[in-house]
Amino acid sequence: MESWPITIDDVTFSLTREGNFVKQVVVTFSNIRVDQAPTIEEGDSGGNLPTITIPASGCLQSARQKVLSWQTVVSGLQIYDIDFDSHDLRFHPETIAEEDKVAISHFRGSTADLSAAYDFEQIGRAFCAGAIPSDRIESTSHYRDGRLAFQAGRNIDAYNNMFLFLESRYCNGKTEAKQQVSLLLKSIPFTRALKNNISDQKARTAYRSKHLDAIFAPNTPLIDQVKHIVKLRGRLRHHSLKSPHRWDPNNQAEYQPPARFLSALVSDIIIEESLADIYAPANLEAFRELSVKSGFETKLMVKTHRQKKESTLQAEMSFPTTVISSHICRTALLRTLQLCRESGQLEDTTKLDATSQSDGLELFVTELGIWAYTETQNIILPKGEGILTCEFEHFKMQRIVKDRFTIGLKMSEVNILASWTYLKRCLDHIEEVDPTTRIMCLKLSIGNQSRPILNYRVGSQVLN
Secondary structure (H helix, E strand, O other): OOOEEEEOOOOEEEEEEEEOOEEEEEEEEEEOOHHHOOOEOOOOOOOOEEEEEOHHHHHHHHHHHHHHHHOOOOHHOOOOOOOOOEEEEEOOOOHHHHHHOOOOOOEEEEEEEHOOOOHHHHHHHHOOOOOHHHHHHHHHHHHHHHHHHHHHHOOHHHHHHHHHHHHHHHOOOOOOOHHHHHHHOHHHHHHHHHHHHHHHHHHOOOOOOOOOOHHHOOOOOHHHHHHHHHHHHHHHHHHOOOOOOOOOOOOOOHOOOOOOOHHHHHHHHHHHHHHHHHHHHHHHHHHEEEEEEEEEEEEEEEEEEEEOOOOOOEEEEEOOOOOOOOOHHHHHHHHHHHHHOOOOOHEEEEEEEEEOOOOEEEEEEEEEOOOHOOOOOOEOOOOOEEEEEEEEEEEOEEEEEEEEEEEEOOOOOEEEHHHHHHHHHHHHHHHHHOOEEEEEEEEEOOOOOOOOEEEEEEOHHHOO
């Protein structure tokens, strides 16, 4: 090992060892301009998050190519299991003057974010689904491998794995293109997912690719769209150095749009199956019983207030968790609104507030503006101000950010019932756009008026 590391021109190649075992392969580039180091663009008060730009990403591709070349030569003597999906980028200033210009010295790329927690209640309910047929487990494994490959940038593997899912599920062991097209056309889950994704993604720039033009072309028959998916699978499954149409396994970027498209299509099928299990009544009840039996239960009380001081509704609710989240507050709010509607109280209900039954702490409050306590209990809309603005603050990337959107009002006045109806509509819209949104506060305003017609906020213990 006396000759290590190996330096050729401005590139140094070395290995990190523990005893006789190789742990890392390292490629170092010298004389790289300092402006190729990562830069950080600060966020702003408008809710835009900080962004990181790595101009030297070309060095990563070059390093990968050099390691692939080395691996090709050495493979006849020694096989090294190199994880190309996970890598470290390190930036070292070459002069004292460059030290202040290197904002980030270490950047790690990996697929770890796919294991990030989403909703542990849903994860728990999935375990209550019990035994799953082996054929579903086997085919879904192709989908899982495809997701991991796509996250790592191995787009050709991602496309092939996603098609293997379709082939396993719907092609009955047939491998000829003509037979597969015929069988896929007979699959309702596949054709429904295909139509939905073509409709939803046609305008998205992420799917612009010569490999998808035939699929997204106007008035393309369904059979031709399926043929193109199968044809691309055949092209990416086979390889010949003599073919002018061969694909380069080291040039994955070209096939990112097709991989993204087919991943979205298969995801539609998988998600529908998962939700059917997670929200099955028997699984919901089993999870609740197990959680409560284990001591994981939160009870809360929601009180309603009416403008005329008539009999009010008090709703006691129980959730199979000890973590008070903004999601629970949203669920309790919508349940209470439904109860008020069913009991005929929603037309003059002006305030809802919820407290924890264990310690009496406030969980959330939502209240209409002072206009709801007037004699008319409505707001006459000024001409040209038939727009409802929803502003809300929510957690994102471990910080609070603010978002807003507007809804057109097709009425000349807003009353109490309409206000609660529009609140539910706004909450449903936020949930549809991103189910992981954790709302801390929300207000509804009309037109350019600064005073909101409705306010909603969660308690301080929910923030923590």
